[in-house]
Every structure is written in C-alpha cells, then in structure tokens.
Amino acid sequence: MTNAIQIEGLTKSFGTTTALAGVDLSVPAGRVLGVLGPNGAGKTTLVRILATLLLPDRGSVRVGPYDVVRDSHQARALTGLTGQYAAVDEVLSGFENLWVVGRLLGLSRAETKRRAGELLSRLGLAEAAGRPVRTYSGGMRRRLDLATSLVSQPRVLFLDEPTTGLDPRSRGELWELVRELVIGGTTVLLTTQYLEEADRLADEIVIIDRGRIVASGTANELKTRVGGQTLVVRPRHQVDLPVLRDLAASICGGAPRIDGDQVLAAIADPAVSAVLAQRLESAGVPVAELALREVSLDEVFLAITGTGDRSPACPQRTVG
Ligand SMILES: Nc1ncnc2c1ncn2[C@@H]1O[C@H](COP(=O)(O)OP(=O)(O)OP(=O)(O)O)[C@@H](O)[C@H]1O
Ligand SMILES: [Mg+2]
Incomplete structure (x- = not known):
C-alpha cells in the first residue's frame, strides 16, 4: 500500500527551542494516524510543516508523491487543514466563509454553491448558514472550520486538536464525520489530547514528547506494552x-x-x-x-x- 504521508528525520527548531527532534512516521493511504502528546510536544509544528505552512529544518516530508518543500503547490492541493484555533471570518456568514474558500480554490460559482450547501447541511449548519459567524457557538465554529478544509475535497486531511472545547455530543458528531471521510478514502492525521479520541478514531497512534516519537502502535498494542x-x-x-x-x-x-x-x-x-x-x-x-x-x-x-x-x-x- 502506498503511504499518503511519509516523514523521515524531520527536525525543526525555533531559536533555541527544539520543536521536532528527528521524527519518522508514515501513514498508509486511507488510514487514520492519531498523534498524541502533551502541551508543547511538537504536534502543531508537525501539522504546520505537513500543511506547507512552515519549512522544516532537516528531513524529508512527503504527502502522496509530493515533497512539501520542493512540490509545495502540489502537496497543498492534496491536503486540507483544520488548525488548532478556528480560522473562520467572524463577520461573514457560514455560507460566505465557504464561498470565499471555494472561489479562491478556483471552483465555479455553481460548484461552490453546491459544495457549500452540501457541507453546511452535512455539518449541521444549514439553519445557521446565513448568520454571521460571530453569533455561532464554539462547536459551530469548529464545525465550520472543518467544513472550510473540506471544500477542496482533500485526499489527506490534517486535524489539529479538532474537538478541543467541544461538548461530548459535538465531539461524537465530529468523530462520525471523520469516519465517513475515511470510508470515502481520505487519509487523516489528527492530533489530540483526548486519549479516547485516538482510541476511537485512529488505526495507529504515535505518542510524541519533546519533539520525539516515544511510542507507537495500535491502541491495544500500546496498552499491552x-x-x-x-x-x-x-x-x-x-x-x-x-x-x-x-x-x-x-x-x-x-x-x-x-x-x-x-x-x-x-x-x-x-x-x-x-x-x-x-x-x-x-x-x-x-x-x-x-x-x-x-x-x-x-x-x-x-x-x-x-x-x-x-x-x-x-x-x-x-x-x-
Ligand atoms: N513560532 C514559534 N516560535 C517559537 N517557538 C515556537 C513556535 N511554534 C512552536 N514553538 C515551540 O515549539 C514547541 C512545540 O510547539 P507546538 O505548538 O508544536 O506544540 P503542541 O504539541 O502543538 O502543543 P499544544 O498541545 O499546546 O498545542 C513548544 O516549545 C513551542 O513553544
Ligand atoms: Mg498544538
């Protein structure tokens, strides 16, 4: 099986802070990798490098066949990112947020409208679609944020603590959605502080601490260890x-x-x-x-x- 994500010897420092100290990992296509780690472990840094938002210091990072540094445009076209903090426009409505993304991606007006409508209803935001985002609850923002990363129908999705701050019901709904995406063939790398989340969603888990992978395996393998x-x-x-x-x-x-x-x-x-x-x-x-x-x-x-x-x-x- 080809790997959707392949990382070898990845390092990244910020001044004297080493955020990633030599990370190797791979995720087969269509699988979910859960990246667990305490605060400051390097999770967001890893996700930002994968999403081509940050350059690595050393090592090789490939998404599908593309190197995130050399072929960053192609790599970006394959991927979607829901960052740790919601990145939606407060003044615009839910629909308008998706509209802007679709048009920026070069989708036609008709296609953008269709896709936005589909995602809003799938994420339970159809009724709130016309309201400014500043009137949304935290959970609604998080879902809209996820919707914006799905407009491009990414083959590989990065979710950085996607359910932080969500109530148990919203969390369950988001898990359901991730499962549906995976059934549809999407590869997912998600970071989380919730062990239950990794247990429920991930085929494979890596535990990262101070920029290094300290353990990896399925949830059961880790428990047995x-x-x-x-x-x-x-x-x-x-x-x-x-x-x-x-x-x-x-x-x-x-x-x-x-x-x-x-x-x-x-x-x-x-x-x-x-x-x-x-x-x-x-x-x-x-x-x-x-x-x-x-x-x-x-x-x-x-x-x-x-x-x-x-x-x-x-x-x-x-x-x-
Ligand atoms: N832009 C930056 N400038 C300086 N230091 C940074 C920067 N980004 C991250 N760091 C540092 O790199 C380390 C890893 O940070 P990172 O955000 O990747 O951790 P994280 O695992 O996502 O943590 P959290 O669970 O709190 O989100 C931390 O020590 C952090 O302070
Ligand atoms: Mg983080």
Missing part, C-alpha cells in the same frame, strides 16, 4: 492501604501505587489477582473490592510521557 491490565484493590479499612500496597508489590514486583482509597498495579498476568487474594486472606486483610480492568490509554500516555507511574508491569514469572 504498559501492562495488559490494571489490578484494582480496595481494602475495607483505609488504614490497610500501605500493607496492601506492600503485599501487592511482593507479588507483582514493580511499584503498585495508592490512588485514593485503592491500590493500583499494572499486571501482565491476570493470575496475579488470585494469588493476591489468597495472600490477603492469610494476612487477615479484609478487602472490599478486588478487580481487573483494562489499562486505559490515559494510563499508557501518562506512563510513557513520564507524568505518571513508570513502573513496569508485574512480570509473569513471580506468579505461583
């Missing part, structure tokens, strides 16, 4: 928390942690929970809850970007 599951143990009496943590550590190794009224431990082997239950019983520590749940992408993100518990998952060999 940090530890298949999380063991949750809640003692009946809070005073038992430290004892319980130490017991869990003696079985799991690693570093189970106290979180509120429970102890959490990343484990690779579910059999650990039965062993722990036995030990707790022998030790006479009454337990209110002992459960296994899947590691959330949140925990993966925190573990990998270093803000959370970095301890390795409980190894299998200690069981039994």
Whole structure:
C-alpha cells in the first residue's frame, strides 16, 4: 500500500527551542494516524510543516508523491487543514466563509454553491448558514472550520486538536464525520489530547514528547506494552492501604501505587489477582473490592510521557 504521508528525520527548531527532534512516521493511504502528546510536544509544528505552512529544518516530508518543500503547490492541493484555533471570518456568514474558500480554490460559482450547501447541511449548519459567524457557538465554529478544509475535497486531511472545547455530543458528531471521510478514502492525521479520541478514531497512534516519537502502535498494542491490565484493590479499612500496597508489590514486583482509597498495579498476568487474594486472606486483610480492568490509554500516555507511574508491569514469572 502506498503511504499518503511519509516523514523521515524531520527536525525543526525555533531559536533555541527544539520543536521536532528527528521524527519518522508514515501513514498508509486511507488510514487514520492519531498523534498524541502533551502541551508543547511538537504536534502543531508537525501539522504546520505537513500543511506547507512552515519549512522544516532537516528531513524529508512527503504527502502522496509530493515533497512539501520542493512540490509545495502540489502537496497543498492534496491536503486540507483544520488548525488548532478556528480560522473562520467572524463577520461573514457560514455560507460566505465557504464561498470565499471555494472561489479562491478556483471552483465555479455553481460548484461552490453546491459544495457549500452540501457541507453546511452535512455539518449541521444549514439553519445557521446565513448568520454571521460571530453569533455561532464554539462547536459551530469548529464545525465550520472543518467544513472550510473540506471544500477542496482533500485526499489527506490534517486535524489539529479538532474537538478541543467541544461538548461530548459535538465531539461524537465530529468523530462520525471523520469516519465517513475515511470510508470515502481520505487519509487523516489528527492530533489530540483526548486519549479516547485516538482510541476511537485512529488505526495507529504515535505518542510524541519533546519533539520525539516515544511510542507507537495500535491502541491495544500500546496498552499491552504498559501492562495488559490494571489490578484494582480496595481494602475495607483505609488504614490497610500501605500493607496492601506492600503485599501487592511482593507479588507483582514493580511499584503498585495508592490512588485514593485503592491500590493500583499494572499486571501482565491476570493470575496475579488470585494469588493476591489468597495472600490477603492469610494476612487477615479484609478487602472490599478486588478487580481487573483494562489499562486505559490515559494510563499508557501518562506512563510513557513520564507524568505518571513508570513502573513496569508485574512480570509473569513471580506468579505461583
Ligand atoms: N513560532 C514559534 N516560535 C517559537 N517557538 C515556537 C513556535 N511554534 C512552536 N514553538 C515551540 O515549539 C514547541 C512545540 O510547539 P507546538 O505548538 O508544536 O506544540 P503542541 O504539541 O502543538 O502543543 P499544544 O498541545 O499546546 O498545542 C513548544 O516549545 C513551542 O513553544
Ligand atoms: Mg498544538
């Protein structure tokens, strides 16, 4: 399968700040890549370079067959961008915003009108189409912003935190729309701070931190990497928390942690929970809850970007 996006050795600095410190990634045509990273990780810088708004310092960046520096016009013609901050004109109406974009792209008046009408209704903005954008809610602006990037029917779409600030319903609608685009063959690279968003939409996820890719894979692969599951143990009496943590550590190794009224431990082997239950019983520590749940992408993100518990998952060999 040909790659719609191919990046090798990409670096970019602003003065003494290194925004991208050597990024390699590829996205096959028709797939969704989720780029996750904390504030300042380099996500917007990456998207702006891909969208030909910013020049790289070093490395090669191709969109389809086009190099974003050498063939920037052709690359731009293939792509659409919804930036991190809505870039719509407040004074113009929703329809007029799309009209301007369509005409600037060289579409005929009839084609522009048709396309604008189609996008406005698809994004739930048909009723508000004639109103100035300054009367739109944040979610409506975000949707209009997305509509402007779809006027050109891009084969490759860059979405920089597309659902930041949206309520859960609007977020769900936008996800639905992205799925439809992907079914239609569009390749999407989206950045997000919402792990759930990456989990729901992306075929593949890269986690970027301080300008470097620190992990990549499918959501499930990343979860497995940090530890298949999380063991949750809640003692009946809070005073038992430290004892319980130490017991869990003696079985799991690693570093189970106290979180509120429970102890959490990343484990690779579910059999650990039965062993722990036995030990707790022998030790006479009454337990209110002992459960296994899947590691959330949140925990993966925190573990990998270093803000959370970095301890390795409980190894299998200690069981039994
Ligand atoms: N035009 C610029 N001039 C100077 N520094 C910049 C510029 N653009 C980005 N940076 C710096 O580059 C680094 C990466 O910024 P970038 O905007 O790419 O991060 P981000 O991952 O998009 O963050 P956020 O989640 O906050 O949007 C940051 O340290 C930022 O301060
Ligand atoms: Mg950003």
